[in-house]
Amino acid sequence: MTEQPRELKLGAILEGVGADHATWRDPDLAGDASIDIDWYIENARLAEAAKFDLVFIVDSPFITPDTAPHFLNRLEPLTLLSAIAVSTKKIGLVGTLTTSYWEPYNVARQFGSLDHISKGRAGWNVVTTGLEGAAQNYGRAEHFDHAVRYARAREFVEVVQGLWDSYEDDAFPRDKATGVFLDKRKQHRLDHKGAHFSVAGPLALSRSRQGQPVIFQAGESSEGRNLGALIAEATFASAEDFEAGQAYYRDLKARAAALGRDAESIKVMPGLSPIIAETDAQAQAIAAAERAQLDVKKLLVQLGRAFNYHDFSQYDLDAPFPDLTGVTLNSYKGRAERIIRISAAENLTLRQAAYRFGVFRSDFVGSPETIAKEIERWFTGRAADGFNLRVTRPKDFALFRERVVPILQARGLFRTEYAHDTLRGHLGLKVPENRHTLARRQTPAIAAE
Numbered sequence: 001m002t003e004q005p006r007e008l009k010l011g012a013i014l015e016g017v018g019a020d021h022a023t024w025r026d027p028d029l030a031g032d033a034s035i036d037i038d039w040y041i042e043n044a045r046l047a048e049a050a051k052f053d054l055v056f057i058v059d060s061p062f063i064t065p066d067t068a069p070h071f072l073n074r075l076e077p078l079t080l081l082s083a084i085a086v087s088t089k090k091i092g093l094v095g096t097l098t099t100s101y102w103e104p105y106n107v108a109r110q111f112g113s114l115d116h117i118s119k120g121r122a123g124w125n126v127v128t129t130g131l132e133g134a135a136q137n138y139g140r141a142e143h144f145d146h147a148v149r150y151a152r153a154r155e156f157v158e159v160v161q162g163l164w165d166s167y168e169d170d171a172f173p174r175d176k177a178t179g180v181f182l183d184k185r186k187q188h189r190l191d192h193k194g195a196h197f198s199v200a201g202p203l204a205l206s207r208s209r210q211g212q213p214v215i216f217q218a219g220e221s222s223e224g225r226n227l228g229a230l231i232a233e234a235t236f237a238s239a240e241d242f243e244a245g246q247a248y249y250r251d252l253k254a255r256a257a258a259l260g261r262d263a264e265s266i267k268v269m270p271g272l273s274p275i276i277a278e279t280d281a282q283a284q285a286i287a288a289a290e291r292a293q294l295d296v297k298k299l300l301v302q303l304g305r306a307f308n309y310h311d312f313s314q315y316d317l318d319a320p321f322p323d324l325t326g327v328t329l330n331s332y333k334g335r336a337e338r339i340i341r342i343s344a345a346e347n348l349t350l351r352q353a354a355y356r357f358g359v360f361r362s363d364f365v366g367s368p369e370t371i372a373k374e375i376e377r378w379f380t381g382r383a384a385d386g387f388n389l390r391v392t393r394p395k396d397f398a399l400f401r402e403r404v405v406p407i408l409q410a411r412g413l414f415r416t417e418y419a420h421d422t423l424r425g426h427l428g429l430k431v432p433e434n435r436h437t438l439a440r441r442q443t444p445a446i447a448a449e
């Protein structure tokens with residue numbers, strides 16, 4: 001049970017020149033923002049000054065010449081977050097790494113190190129990677145099947161968390177007088193042998209102040225939600241509108257409760273791309289102007305991304321959404337299925353589908369007051385526990401920090417000061433007890449050893 005009043009959570013997705021095809025042309029945004037460490041540090045500090053819970057780095061190991069600008073040329077998340085860690089003091093640091101093309105030992109070590117470097121502020125966004133081309137960057141001819149990806153992910157996270165508990169918290173007496181550096185009884189091998197991984201351990205790294213890094217997860221399909229329900233302490237969700245947000249929220253938390261978890265403790269944080277201006281009319285005018293400038297060819301690329309960059313330019317734009325029999329759904333399966341379902345149910349043409357699914361659709365358009373109200377509606381209506389704001393254009397981020405956040409604070413929804421200095425603290429999550437210490441406490445025979 002969570003005793004404290006519910007508090008809105010805010011993350012800042014530091015997305016340089018943007019995950020769409022238009023943002024990079026903003027005159028105030030440097031063209032190399034996605035590879036400029038100073039850009040990231042500056043924005044992480046601004047997010048920290050606004051008391052955000054965390055910064056969030058998305059990542060994917062495959063691109064094509066048509067990929068959106070930020071993805072084309074960007075920094076690797078763990079390296080980047082280490083630099084942000086030493087340039088900030090309080091804000092959480094969440095990085096995305098795929099369970100399909102890494103080894104659990106590496107990942108445990110990297111995030112464990114980030115957790116120490118940041119003094120307990122690390123989080124890992126667990127993804128299974130949608131794009132099939134990633135396989136060829138890691139010596140495989142074919143991408144793992146969707147179901148296999150999720151089975152691997154489950155075992156991967158279990159191994160990583162096991163490795164993070166290699167040392168009990170009092171394993172190192174470092175007693176210079178007696179010469180005892182390590183209490184060997186408190187170092188534990190993992191000896192994991194599973195369907196996908198074989199890892200002996202122990203990891204050469206102790207736990208941080210927050211016990212273990214926080215587990216985020218992103219996946220939309222039923223398999224993705226099952227994984228989230230099992231492992232996630234927070235999810236990065238995509239919600240098309242308020243009702244879809246509520247449906248996902250209910251569904252994820254019901255799946256978690258069915259597994260015996262405290263569903264309230266899992267934070268659902270959809271992405272947020274608001275259009276903010278002084279007045280609602282001005283914001284609507286900006287939205288309309290942006291829409292008028294969209295290039296349908298680029299929207300088709302964005303639409304195709306969910307289908308492993310399927311080439312939609314081959315179809316008639318004004319004919320009904322094409323029959324995709326035979327096109328792979330192994331990529332962003334949950335999203336691809338949703339696009340097919342909605343296009344059929346609403347009789348969308350390909351052009352309409354491109355405008356609907358090829359952009360970050362947003363119900364958040366208006367004055368700072370309107371945006372704050374909408375955030376409150378999603379929060380109190382249980383469509384979200386918080387949001388991950390896409391940070392690109394300087395003016396947009398300034399409006400959010402300087403105009404929207406104070407309204408949220410005045411309404412008692414969002415903190416005015418940090419009460420903690422770990423990511424777990426910010427998110428109201430418990431520090432997990434080391435499993436070996438717990439076993440020792442619970443089993444008298446072990447305790448007497």
Ligand SMILES: Cc1cc2nc3c(=O)[nH]c(=O)nc-3n(C[C@H](O)[C@H](O)[C@H](O)COP(=O)(O)O)c2cc1C
Binds near residue numbers: 060223225
């Ligand atoms: C909101 C959201 C964000 C995601 N972000 C990433 C990402 O940054 N990197 C990545 O490799 N995969 C990302 N994924 C992909 C998932 O990990 C997964 O491989 C893919 O979506 C297929 O799973 P699904 O059908 O359950 O969605 C994301 C998925 C969702 C729904």
